[in-house]
Amino acid sequence: MKPPAPSPAPVFAGTHPGPFGAPPPPPRRRRPTALLVGLSLVGLAGAAALVRHRTRRAPPAVVAVAPAVDLGAGDGHTCARFAEGTVRCWGANNRGQLGARAPSPGVPVRVPLPQGALHVALGEEHTCAALADGAVRCWGRATSGQLGRAADIESFAPVAVDGVAGAAELALGIFHSCARLADGTARCWGTNVHGQLGDGTADPRDTPVPAIDQAELTQLAAGESDTCAVRGDGTVHCWGASYGTGPGAGPQEVSGLTEAVQVSVGHGDTCARRRDGTLRCWSAARC
Numbered sequence: 001m002k003p004p005a006p007s008p009a010p011v012f013a014g015t016h017p018g019p020f021g022a023p024p025p026p027p028r029r030r031r032p033t034a035l036l037v038g039l040s041l042v043g044l045a046g047a048a049a050l051v052r053h054r055t056r057r058a059p060p061a062v063v064a065v066a067p068a069v070d071l072g073a074g075d076g077h078t079c080a081r082f083a084e085g086t087v088r089c090w091g092a093n094n095r096g097q098l099g100a101r102a103p104s105p106g107v108p109v110r111v112p113l114p115q116g117a118l119h120v121a122l123g124e125e126h127t128c129a130a131l132a133d134g135a136v137r138c139w140g141r142a143t144s145g146q147l148g149r150a151a152d153i154e155s156f157a158p159v160a161v162d163g164v165a166g167a168a169e170l171a172l173g174i175f176h177s178c179a180r181l182a183d184g185t186a187r188c189w190g191t192n193v194h195g196q197l198g199d200g201t202a203d204p205r206d207t208p209v210p211a212i213d214q215a216e217l218t219q220l221a222a223g224e225s226d227t228c229a230v231r232g233d234g235t236v237h238c239w240g241a242s243y244g245t246g247p248g249a250g251p252q253e254v255s256g257l258t259e260a261v262q263v264s265v266g267h268g269d270t271c272a273r274r275r276d277g278t279l280r281c282w283s284a285a286r287c
Contacts, residue, residue: 008257008272008280074122080108085116087129095125096156097140113137113158123172123222128179129158134166136179144175145206146190163187163208171222171265173240178227179208180220186211186229194225194241200250211239212250223265234259236272242283254282 068080076092088108089098099111114137117129126140126147137158138147145152148161166182176190176197187208188197195202198211216232226240229251235258239251259275271281 008254008282070120072120072122072127074127075124077122077125077127079111079120079122079127081117081120081129085113085118085132087111087113087117087120089127092125093156095141095154097122097125097127099127099139099156099158101156111139111158119167119169121170121172121177123177124174126172126177128161128170128172128177130167130170130179134164134168134182136161136164136167136170138177144191145204146172146175146177148177148189148207150206161189161208169220171220171227173222173227174224176222176225176227178211178220178222180217180229184216184218184232186214186217186220186227188227195244195249196222196225196227196240198227198239198251202249214251219262221263221265223270224267226265226268226270228254228263228265228270230260230263230272234261234275236260236263238265238270242268242270 066082069083070081072079074097077089077097078091079087079089081087088110090102090108091105093102093105098109100109102109113129113131116132118132119130121128123146126138128136128138130136138161139155139158141154142149143152147155147159149159164179164187167179168182169180171178173196176188178186178188180186186198187210189205189208192202192204197205197209198214199209200212214229214237217229218232219230221228226238226242228236228238230236236254237251238254243249243252257272257280260272261275262273264271269281269283271279273279
């Protein structure tokens with residue numbers, strides 16, 4: 001049986017609701033310590049930057065990186081896409097998540113893609129890029145089919161994902177990957193133990209499968225074990241650990257949510273931005 005659809009709660013501007021629904025007094029602003037600032041940069045500028053800048057109050061600039069137009073972060077690595085379509089990554093590379101051998105974690109390396117990228121997305125330890133011709137390349141950890149191939153050995157170089165054409169946007173979870181296609185549908189692959197691929201089963205897939213009953217999608221997002229999509233009519237449909245598991249537990253509409261233009265998914269927590277700029281959030285505990 002599917003759990004009841006989540007009911008989004010409104011979000012006050014930068015605060016949590018008070019005991020009677022009103023926002024509490026604004027919290028005291030705390031300045032981050034130099035150590036915390038440094039630690040937050042390990043995946044961004046590498047261990048070398050942590051040592052070099054641990055006493056600075058402002059984040060350091062990433063060396064050898066031109067102005068970027070897109071940015072994503074995984075568990076310990078970061079990638080940037082540039083106007084000409086190149087992708088550079090830096091940080092942890094123990095699973096090949098940078099897409100190339102790196103001389104050090106703090107030096108951005110160019111990912112050897114066959115053509116320019118339109119979008120790049122990062123999972124915990126894998127990365128995928130949607131190319132100019134709509135094809136998809138993935139690299140990094142491959143233990144659950146998240147690279148779109150049967151081999152369970154990590155790849156330090158981009159590999160082609162067969163069965164995807166016209167990819168316009170990518171969304172990656174810990175062990176699964178999804179693509180929104182130009183025709184408004186979605187394809188997903190990887191682990192599926194929680195139904196995060198949206199095909200109505202709990203079977204893992206090393207090749208992309210369509211998310212059932214999904215069309216006219218305008219935006220896609222993935223979290224740890226959940227996936228959500230915004231439709232052209234402003235509704236949000238989600239599937240995965242927070243929305244039922246196993247056969248028949250496919251995508252379901254989030255009740256009470258309309259005029260959504262963007263959705264963001266985390267570890268059991270999800271938020272949507274509406275057309276008027278207001279936010280609605282829900283979590284597995286509210287499902």
